[in-house]
C-alpha cells in the first residue's frame with residue numbers, strides 16, 4: 001500500500017529551496033533581495049565570518065521562503081586588489097589561479113554548512129567588468145569624477161606603487177619608528193603613506209622607496225553628500241535600521257567623515273588585477289591607461305553583477321525599488337561601505353536603483369576566551385568544522401544561538417556540547433520523538449480521527465485553551481523577531497515552542513493508559529502534537545534546514561509555510577514515516593579533545609618554550625606574567641627586564657602586521673624574530689636560575 005498523505009494544501013510552501021529555481025520578483029508583492037558581504041578571496045573563512053554574514057543571511061532568506069515570498073540570496077567572492085596580487089606572488093601562481101583555489105574552498109565550506117545561495121558567484125567575470133564600467137561611466141557623465149595628481153610611495157625594487165599597507169616608516173607627528181602606511185600606532189593618527197619619514201617597503205626592507213606622482217580619478221563624494229544624507233534619513237526610518245556607525249538611535253548621522261564633510265576619494269589604482277578603467281572620452285583618459293578600479297568600488301557592485309550571472313533579468317531585482325526590498329548582511333566593520341559609499345555611487349549613477357532597505361550587522365565572535373587567529377591556528381576554520389563529526393545542523397544551531405547581535409560573543413566547546421545535549425536533544429528532539437513514536441507504535445503510524453476539523457484550532461478550546469493560546473503568542477513572537485531580523489531571538493522562540501510541546505505531552509499524560517481509557521482525548525492530543533511538529537518543521541527550516549528535512553521525512557509531509565496560528569493541517573488518516581532520533585548525544589569529554597585540537601600553536605609552544613621557568617615560578621609562588629605569555633620567576637635581572645620590554649614592543653608589531661593582514665612573509669619574519677627574543681629570555685632565565 002502506498003503511504004497516505006493527507007495534508008491541507010493551502011499551507012504548502014510554493015517558493016523552492018535556495019538555488020532550486022530562477023526566481024524573479026512579482027509586482028505588487030513583497031519581494032526580498034538578500035546579500036551577504038562578499039568574502040575576500042585569499043583566505044579561508046572562520047566561524048566568525050560565517051555567523052557574521054553568510055549564515056545569518058541564509059537564515060533570513062529561508063525564513064522569507066517559509067512566508068512564500070519571492071526571495072533571492074546572492075553572494076560570492078571578492079577577487080580583485082593588491083592583497084590578491086601579493087598573495088598570488090607568494091603562492092607562486094597567477095591571481096586568477098589563486099582566486100580559483102580559494103573560491104572552491106569558500107564554496108565547499110558554505111555548502112557543508114548548508115548555506116543556500118541562489119548563486120555563489122565571483123567578481124572576476126566579464127559581466128562584472130561590464131556593470132562596473134557602466135556605473136563608472138555614468139559617474140563621469142554626471143560630473144562626479146575628477147582627476148587629481150598626487151605623490152605616491154613608489155618602490156624601485158618592486159617597480160610599482162605601494163599600497164598603504166605595504167609601507168612603514170617614521171611617523172611625521174610623533175616620530176614613532178614603526179608607523180604604518182595608513183595609521184600610526186604611536187599616536188593613533190591616520191596617515192598618508194607619502195608623509196612617512198624614511199618609508200620602507202614591507203615586501204623587502206632593502207628596497208628603495210621614493211615619492212613619484214601619479215594621476216587618479218576621484219569620486220566626488222562631497223557632491224553626493226546632500227542627496228546621500230536625505231537618503232540615509234529616509235531609509236533609516238523606513239528600513240528600521242539598528243543604531244550603527246553611520247546613524248544613531250535618534251536618527252542623527254554620527255559618521256565622522258560625514259560630519260566633517262565627505263571628501264573626494266580615489267577610485268582608481270595602479271594595479272594589474274582589477275577592472276580596467278574605461279575611457280570617459282575626456283582629455284585625461286590617457287593618464288588612466290593601465291589602471292584599475294579601487295577594490296571597494298568594484299566589490300559592492302559584485303552584488304549586482306553576480307545577480308547578472310544568475311539571470312539576464314537582473315534589472316528586475318536591482319532597478320525596481322518599488323517592488324524589491326534589499327537586505328544586506330555584513331560584519332560591523334563594513335557599515336560605511338554599505339550605508340555611505342555604495343549608496344552614494346548608486347545615487348551618482350542616476351539610475352532608479354534598488355537601494356538598501358535594512359542592514360544587519362554583527363559584533364565579533366571570539367574563541368574560548370581569546371580571538372580567532374589563522375596565523376596561530378586558533379579556532380575553527382572553514383572545512384575543519386566537519387572534522388569534529390558534529391553535524392552541520394548542530395553547528396548552525398550553536399552559532400546562531402550565540403549570534404553576536406548586540407555585543408561580542410564567545411565560542412566555547414562546553415557551550416556547544418551543552419546546546420546539543422541539553423537543548424536540541426532533550427527539548428526539541430525529545431518532543432518530536434515522543435509524539436511520533438507513540439503514533440507509530442500505538443496507531444500503526446496513521447493519525448487517528450480526533451474530531452479536530454481542518455484549519456485553526458480555537459483558542460477557546462475547553463481542554464487545551466492555555467496550550468493553544470501560548471503557542472499562538474509564541475508564533476507571533478517568532479514572526480515579529482524574524483521580520484525585524486532578530487535571528488537569535490527567533491531561534492530562542494522556536495525552542496520555547498518545542499518546550500511548550502513537551503509540557504503539553506506531560507500535562508496531557510500521553511501514554512497507553514490514556515489511549516485505552518480516553519481514546520478520543522488521546523487521539524486529540526496526538527493530532528495536536530503532530531500538527532505542532534509540522535509547524536516546527538517550518539519554524540526550524542531557516543536555522544536547521546537538514547533537521548527540517550528530517551522532520552518532513554518522518555512526518556511524510558511536504559514543506560509548509562509558517563502559520564500565524566496553530567492549526568490542524570495534517571489530517572486523520574495521514575500515515576507518517578519512520579520516527580528516528582534527530583540528534584545524538586555528544587560525550588562531554590570531547591570538550592578537552594577539541595580544545596587541544598583547535599587551541600592553536602600558541603598554547604603548546606608556550607609549554608615547550610618555557611617549561612623550566614614555569615615550573616619554578618609555580619614553586620616559588622611568585623609569577624610575573626610577562627608579555628606574550630612567557631612566564632618568568634622574579635626577581636628579574638636588568639637584562640631580562642630589557643628583553644621583556646623588547647618582546648612587548650615586538651609583539652605589538654607582530655599583532656599590527658596580522659591585524660592588517662600583511663603578506664605572510666612579512667609576518668613570518670616578524671614572528672621568527674619574536675620567537676628568537678622569547679628563546680633568549682628563556683635562556684636568560686635558565687642561566688639566572690642555575691646561577692642562583
Ligand SMILES: [Zn+2]
Nearest residue numbers: 155158201207
Ligand atoms: Zn619593494
Ligand SMILES: [Zn+2]
Nearest residue numbers: 171174184187
Ligand atoms: Zn605618530
